[in-house]
Amino acid sequence: MNFLSRLIARLSGRPLHRPGAAWTWRRRFGLEGKAVISAQSSPVVGLSALYRAVRARRATSFLTTRVRAPAVRAKPGDLRQAAESRARHLLIGLLNVRQRADFQSYGYFVVTMHTGRIFCVLPRFVFNVVDLCTGDRYCCMPEVDIPLADLMLAQKLLLENDPETFFAAANRNSDFLGESVVHGRHGPVQSVDRRQTL
Amino acid sequence: MKTIRVLDSSGDRVVVFDQQNTDPEVDADAQALFERLLAGGSTAFKVNRAHGKPDEKVTDFSMLENETIVVPRVVGG
Numbered sequence: 001m002n003f004l005s006r007l008i009a010r011l012s013g014r015p016l017h018r019p020g021a022a023w024t025w026r027r028r029f030g031l032e033g034k035a036v037i038s039a040q041s042s043p044v045v046g047l048s049a050l051y052r053a054v055r056a057r058r059a060t061s062f063l064t065t066r067v068r069a070p071a072v073r074a075k076p077g078d079l080r081q082a083a084e085s086r087a088r089h090l091l092i093g094l095l096n097v098r099q100r101a102d103f104q105s106y107g108y109f110v111v112t113m114h115t116g117r118i119f120c121v122l123p124r125f126v127f128n129v130v131d132l133c134t135g136d137r138y139c140c141m142p143e144v145d146i147p148l149a150d151l152m153l154a155q156k157l158l159l160e161n162d163p164e165t166f167f168a169a170a171n172r173n174s175d176f177l178g179e180s181v182v183h184g185r186h187g188p189v190q191s192v193d194r195r196q197t198l
Numbered sequence: 199m200k201t202i203r204v205l206d207s208s209g210d211r212v213v214v215f216d217q218q219n220t221d222p223e224v225d226a227d228a229q230a231l232f233e234r235l236l237a238g239g240s241t242a243f244k245v246n247r248a249h250g251k252p253d254e255k256v257t258d259f260s261m262l263e264n265e266t267i268v269v270p271r272v273v274g275g
Contacts, residue, residue: 079208082208082209083207083208083209084209085209086208086209086210087205087209087210090203090209090210093246094245094246094253094267125275126275127275139274139275140272140273140274140275141272141273141275142205142269142270142271142272142273143239143270143271143272143273144205144206144207144270145207146205146206146207146270147207147209150205150209150210153205153267154205154269154270154272157241157243157245157253157267157269158241158269158272160252160253161243161252161253161254161255162241162243162255165241165272166272169272169273169274170272170274170275171274171275
């Protein structure tokens with residue numbers, strides 16, 4: 001204990017207590033003789049003062065002062081935003097010139113299938129693929145939760161290169177626009193959950 | 199170097215491998231991942247192809263080109 005007290009006194013810069021005297025926490029922190037920690041005072045008050053002294057010493061001692069590192073745990077909102085940004089960057093890189101101009105200007109883009117059918121991919125999660133010839137809108141999304149830009153990219157790739165998979169899974173709703181955008185005629189009324197295949 | 203991008207909640211998960219690599223384990227791991235994804239219903243597309251070729255659906259690991267996008271299995275929304 002004497003060695004430890006001498007070491008603490010040397011490190012903290014405080015004079016060491018008299019050799020041979022009993023080592024106490026009160027003496028160690030310079031609280032000996034103070035009324036708040038006197039033997040006659042309430043032990044609760046004395047302990048509180050001792051704790052305050054310890055905290056004050058820790059806060060001022062260069063040995064115990066720690067620089068807290070900034071929190072590294074990202075918030076869920078930040079992760080979501082980072083995912084959206086990453087997905088948007090990937091989508092923009094894979095759009096053709098006209099699609100990229102539309103997407104950056106208006107938030108949507110137009111996809112033309114090899115059969116000539118034209119679809120508009122809107123920036124929303126549900127029923128966001130609109131057939132510009134019939135006015136039907138389709139809803140088809142991956143099973144896993146993905147950012148909106150990734151959803152639009154998946155729909156573009158499926159419509160352009162694998163429409164069978166898209167239409168086999170997609171739900172169709174014909175009541176969205178009511179008439180064809182291109183031809184201006186009313187399309188057939190379909191139930192919302194009816195699926196259409198090519 | 200070839201890249202496989204699997205769309206997920208973080209945007210996309212990137213797997214980079216080199217079929218010319220002397221380490222066959224890397225190639226085997228990438229092939230196992232690709233085949234497992236397709237077996238699970240995912241669809242893969244070759245994108246950013248050379249000479250301006252259009253994107254194309256791919257089902258064979260040996261046919262992969264520089265960059266591949268893997269779309270997880272789709273369902274009706």
